[in-house]
Amino acid sequence: MYFHTPSLKGACAELTQEESEVFFPPPEGGSGWKKAVAICDTCEIREKCLEWGLQRESKGDRYGIFGGLTAPQREKRYG
Numbered sequence: 815m816y817f818h819t820p821s822l823k824g825a826c827a828e829l830t831q832e833e834s835e836v837f838f839p840p841p842e843g844g845s846g847w848k849k850a851v852a853i854c855d856t857c858e859i860r861e862k863c864l865e866w867g868l869q870r871e872s873k874g875d876r877y878g879i880f881g882g883l884t885a886p887q888r889e890k891r892y893g
């Protein structure tokens with residue numbers, strides 16, 4: 815069992831550690847992140863998760879997928 819957002823239990827909570835790696839795509843990209851976003855699309859706490867992630871990261875130091883958004887997407891949207 816994996817908790818991407820330890821205090822929240824969203825759709826990713828039932829993934830194994832290995833399955834959850836798609837939530838942390840390498841900086842050079844790849845397509846694994848699409849699987850993570852597809853899981854987020856089914857998640858009932860997506861908005862809460864995005865808020866959780868934004869509160870714990872800062873501009874230029876974003877990593878991983880939260881609330882269905884990749885780090886570059888959050889950087890572009892929230893600065």
Ligand code: SF4
Nearest residue numbers: 824826854857863881
């Ligand atoms: S929105 Fe995505 S990363 Fe956040 S808890 Fe849900 S499935 Fe996990």
